Amino acid sequence: MVEYYRTKGYVTARVGEPEVKYLQDSGDQKTRWVQLRIPVDEGRRYRVGDFTFDGNTFVKTGALAELFSVNSGEWYNESKIRKGLEKARDVYGSIGYFEFTAFPDLRPRNPVATAALPPAASSGAPAVRSRATPEAPVVDVTMKIQEGQQYFVNRITFVGNNTTRDHVIRRELRLVENGVFNTEALKFSIRRLNQLAYFKALEGQDAVKVDKTPGQPNKVDVTLKVEEQNRNQLTFGAGASQFDGFFGQLAFQTSNFLGRGETLNVSLQSGSRAQNYQVGFTEPFLFDRPITAGFDVFKRETRFISQFTQASLGGDILFGFPVADFTRLFFNYSYQRSKVEELNPLFLDPVVLSRNPFLRDSLLIGQGGKRTISKIAPSLVHNTVDNPIFPSVGRRYTLAFELAGVGGNTRFYKPRAEGVWYFKHTRRTSLGLRGELTYIAPFGGTRELPIFEKLFLGGETSVRGFDIRTIGPRDPVTGLVLGGDKSLLFNAEYLVTIAGPVRLILFYDAGQVQEAAGFRLKDFRTSTGAEVRFMMPVLNVPFRLIFAENPQRDGVLDDNLRPAKAFTFRFAVGSTF
Secondary structure (H helix, E strand, C coil), rough: HHHHHHHCCCCCCEEECCCEEEECCCCCCCCCEEECCCCCEECCCCCCEEEHHHECCCCCCCHHHHHCCCCCCCCHHHHHHCCCCCCCHHHHCCCCCCEEEEEEEECCCCCCCCCCCCCCCCCCCCCCCCCCCCCEEEEEEEEEECCCCCEEEEEEEEECCCCCCHHHHHCCCCCCCEEEHHHHHHHHHHHHHHCCCCHHHHHHHHHEEEEECCCCCCEEEEECCECCCCCEEEEEEEEEEEECCCEEEEEEEEECCCCCCEEEEEEEEECEECCCCCEEECCCCCCHHEEEEEEEEEEEEEEECCEEEEEEEEEEEEEEEEEEEEEEEEEEEEEEEEEEECCCCCCCCCHHHEEEEEEHHCCCCCCCEEEEEEEEEEEEEEEECCCCCCCCCEEEEEEEEEEEEEECCEEEEEEEEEEEEEEEEECCCEEEEEEEECCEEECCCCCCCCHCCCCEEECHHHHHCCCCCCEEEEECCHHHHHHEEECCCCCCEEEEECCCCCCCCCCEEEEEEECCCCCHHCCCCEEEEEEEEECCCCCCCCEEEEEEEECCCCEEECCCCCCCEEEEEEECCCCCC
């Protein structure tokens, strides 16, 4: 209570010992009524007089004053003092003074002469006065500072990394031996290590220890205690998902190959809706520099129910460079040959084709159903999300641009902007938000985009209550989804950690896809509900049970061309964003 009064300017407020007075018992003797009285002496409400510093030698007074939003003449507010102290502690910690402490020394001016003030309001709330009140008392504030001594790093030690090599951890650190002990660099380093997901999240004093070096007065030893997560997985078996249907797979996947931090994946999957054969490798530190390089070779066949089957063969080459903290620039080159097969006969109806003049080109009719796409795709990614599997705080911004036409026989450009934000609410809860805008258009000799490059929404990675690729412009008679050239997507999640690797997620998704026309509020299709997400210890991927209600579903058909249901249940793997 005293703390609250001090945020309102009552620097001399006092709260006495609570007094309990017995009143009476209820008739049945089961309830006793008492009176609780807490004596409060509010005192006077003070304005700030002089705001000064004492004891600082390393950081100049002017620099410190900028950290405190305290101005002479305003009502005294101790919460501003605390926030300023947090900023000052970060500044001192960044230059090695991690034992920095400070406190405000308050000296009221002429407390007796300014004793007469009107009483507080009858409600008991502090009286709020105009800044122009001439008789308001004044308090001078002096920040008493104890800087301590500057510390340097003696040794950095890792404990628990039985698989991951020391240099893989050390290259993520921004704290160096024999350098200044920078507490901000230590926080930065911990976030980078958590983003790798090689270990369980480093949290608390047990995971990060800072001890003074024996026999050396201004040095510290830093110990990082990590707990390996199994990132090397050899899996085989069968399963089911909305995208893949029933499938069997044999795969080796790792994001920390041989403990060197390299990513390797080899997968063979065959199912009722998809077949996927893929080999990929990524080196995050090429030539011991922070340059990402990798390749991917694949053969895929995906059946979109009631639409078509897409068969693709190709590969990708990737390079990435850091441009700032947590920000990287990527360059991707992709070459693939794709074919459209097993078209729904409704697509071939002459009436449908005549009603949609560009549909013939989109379905590659008369072109053997084949297209060759050669494209470059630069992207800029800023990512401070703390954990890629179970995030709780941070943000990710992505600006990407695909340009097809450097070779191949298909030309288009596709800009995309995405923003992801995570906000920690309580120790076990957080809020996640995503917004994404995408546009695609042909150019040059390409009159119409192949249907597999057009934009659609629906499915567990976009609007999760609807079937995959079911949200988008349709043929008005048959209901076939033809796809659009622009999409707008919003997702919101409230994430609750239940126990260990199990999370409950309350979500709301909204999105629309348009062709030529602009976005309209009435065209959003929405889905809301709850999801249980948990990590399978053997497969090492998040499994999801999704229960969704689709309140705005007019005009959307499922993958069997029937009206979308109001309520759906789905099983999926991975995450929405």
